[in-house]
Amino acid sequence: MEKLNGLRCxxxxxxxxxxxxxxCEFCFGPLEVDxxxxxxxxxxxxxxxxxxxxxxxxxxxxxxxxxxxAVGHHVGFTPLIRAQNLADELGCxxxxxxxxxxxxxxxxxxxxxxxxxxxxxxxxxxxxxxCASTGNLANSVAAHAAEGRLKSYIFIPADLExxxxxxxxxxxxxxxAVHGTxxxxxxxxxxxxxxxxxxxxNVNFRPYYSEGSKSYGxxxxxxxxxxxxxxxxxxxxxGSLITKIWKAIKELKTxxxxxxxxxxxxxxxxxxGCGPIVTMIKNDTDVLVPVRPNTIAKSLxxxxxxxxxxxxxxxKESGGSGEHATDEEIVEGMLLLARTExxxxxxxxxxxxxxxxxxxxxxVIPRDESxxxxxxxxxxxxxxxxxxxxxxxxxxxxSLSAFDRALADLKSQTS
Amino acid sequence: MLTMARLRVRLTFPPALIQEPxxxxxxxxxxxxxxxxxxxxxxxxxxxxxxxxxxxxxLERGVKWLKDKGVQVDPIERDVIVP
Ligand SMILES: Cc1ncc(COP(=O)(O)O)c(C=O)c1O
Ligand SMILES: [Zn+2]
Numbered sequence: 001m002e003k004l005n006g007l008r009c010x011x012x013x014x015x016x017x018x019x020x021x022x023x024c025e026f027c028f029g030p031l032e033v034d035x036x037x038x039x040x041x042x043x044x045x046x047x048x049x050x051x052x053x054x055x056x057x058x059x060x061x062x063x064x065x066x067x068x069x070a071v072g073h074h075v076g077f078t079p080l081i082r083a084q085n086l087a088d089e090l091g092c093x094x095x096x097x098x099x100x101x102x103x104x105x106x107x108x109x110x111x112x113x114x115x116x117x118x119x120x121x122x123x124x125x126x127x128x129x130x131c132a133s134t135g136n137l138a139n140s141v142a143a144h145a146a147e148g149r150l151k152s153y154i155f156i157p158a159d160l161e162x163x164x165x166x167x168x169x170x171x172x173x174x175x176x177a178v179h180g181t182x183x184x185x186x187x188x189x190x191x192x193x194x195x196x197x198x199x200x201x202n203v204n205f206r207p208y209y210s211e212g213s214k215s216y217g218x219x220x221x222x223x224x225x226x227x228x229x230x231x232x233x234x235x236x237x238x239g240s241l242i243t244k245i246w247k248a249i250k251e252l253k254t255x256x257x258x259x260x261x262x263x264x265x266x267x268x269x270x271x272x273g274c275g276p277i278v279t280m281i282k283n284d285t286d287v288l289v290p291v292r293p294n295t296i297a298k299s300l301x302x303x304x305x306x307x308x309x310x311x312x313x314x315x316k317e318s319g320g321s322g323e324h325a326t327d328e329e330i331v332e333g334m335l336l337l338a339r340t341e342x343x344x345x346x347x348x349x350x351x352x353x354x355x356x357x358x359x360x361x362x363x364v365i366p367r368d369e370s371x372x373x374x375x376x377x378x379x380x381x382x383x384x385x386x387x388x389x390x391x392x393x394x395x396x397x398x399s400l401s402a403f404d405r406a407l408a409d410l411k412s413q414t415s
Numbered sequence: 416m417l418t419m420a421r422l423r424v425r426l427t428f429p430p431a432l433i434q435e436p437x438x439x440x441x442x443x444x445x446x447x448x449x450x451x452x453x454x455x456x457x458x459x460x461x462x463x464x465x466x467x468x469x470x471x472x473x474l475e476r477g478v479k480w481l482k483d484k485g486v487q488v489d490p491i492e493r494d495v496i497v498p
Contacts, residue, residue, distance in 0.1 A: 028465075134496065185496060186489070202497055287460045290489075306494065
């Protein structure tokens with residue numbers, strides 16, 4: 001089955017053959033994978049999907065892969081949890097948590113995009129993959145390259161803390177620490193991606209890479225019993241994930257896999273210290289004003305997001321909105337999710353929980369509608385964000401009487 | 416010796432610079448050939464996606480001049496470094 005039409009420019013509509021290309025030669029607009037939905041309709045069904053593996057690859061026909069899956073066979077199909085404790089706490093009827101803090105193998109949703117990019121790199125015959133990243137993306141590229149026996153180059157700013165580097169270095173990539181300002185490092189990486197015949201996952205492979213995020217959206221709908229939720233709150237950095245979840249819902253509609261209308265409002269969540277997309281939504285303008293990130297939510301710190309405009313359009317088109325979270329609210333969001341549902345997410349998840357709470361309190365999201373909160377990364381990667389925020393409640397000498405006294409004290413405090 | 420180079424960039428203009436003939440000066444003062452591909456310039460903010468072509472050192476000087484003026488100069492992909 002020929003399911004791909006190659007690539008298409010999002011701005012001028014020009015067509016390109018499937019190749020490692022990411023910008024339109026004519027208008028410099030971003031390229032996107034173009035599918036032949038007519039060929040997929042009736043072939044991709046609820047049953048055919050259910051017969052697939054318990055991973056993101058059950059949606060392989062809707063991903064830009066022609067041959068076999070090369071790496072990341074167990075990525076995705078993460079739990080969608082009915083979060084009743086959180087719902088009770090927020091005074092809502094139905095809240096679900098889509099939990100990619102346990103995505104295999106590197107504990108963030110980035111495994112979805114990287115598994116597609118690396119598989120595609122193998123299809124195109126590349127022997128080297130690369131990225132520039134300070135966190136989740138670096139972990140995932142290095143891990144999948146190791147699995148696929150590809151060489152990998154990971155570029156980082158030289159001032160990155162050692163703790164963040166270890167979870168990448170362990171996979172034995174070539175790690176290149178670049179001295180310079182953020183701007184200098186950024187530009188150098190763009191030039192390297194242009195010059196070397198490598199699969200730079202989020203540059204020349206971006207059209208393929210970003211498609212991987214659709215699987216997060218497919219899973220939400222399937223796990224809800226082929227029903228679309230009333231609201232999805234998505235953490236945004238480059239703005240790709242929210243755009244692709246929306247695209248996933250539309251594709252399922254096009255293929256006749258969901259009944260009724262689209263019915264989902266998409267809400268963007270960002271930190272106040274780096275929230276250019278939410279600012280666009282709040283001001284209702286399609287003009288993105290780049291910012292200098294200043295937030296503890298490092299995994300969402302993209303000041304000039306490539307898909308910012310499209311993310312804004314998704315919120316608007318779906319009837320959704322956006323909300324910022326302060327650093328204080330981010331930590332409270334992390335603690336709230338941990339305390340109510342037993343899920344330890346990283347700061348990005350704190351942003352999402354905090355934004356959801358505010359949107360519910362403001363009445364933007366009605367308390368009686370179904371809500372999905374996107375949790376996209378694991379808290380064990382960035383425990384430093386909680387430093388000095390938590391301490392052991394009870395400290396005692398090693399004697400039973402000391403414990404008896406402490407317990408009595410505790411009980412009198414809480415009664 | 417001249418080494419010709421090409422650069423695909425996205426320029427973002429703050430409100431104060433919208434009225435200024437920045438691109439004109441870039442071409443004239445630095446001898447850079449420009450090719451505008453896409454732009455959105457509104458009253459209070461604007462961006463231009465364009466290709467710059469010229470002597471490598473002239474390009475570097477031009478980019479530095481833009482930054483000194485307060486224009487944000489990014490590669491066409493914008494943020495390549497991802498968290
Ligand atoms: C944990 C986490 N959540 C969400 C995002 C946002 O994704 P996007 O850049 O597609 O908006 C990122 C990445 O950048 C991330 O690392
Ligand atoms: Zn185009």
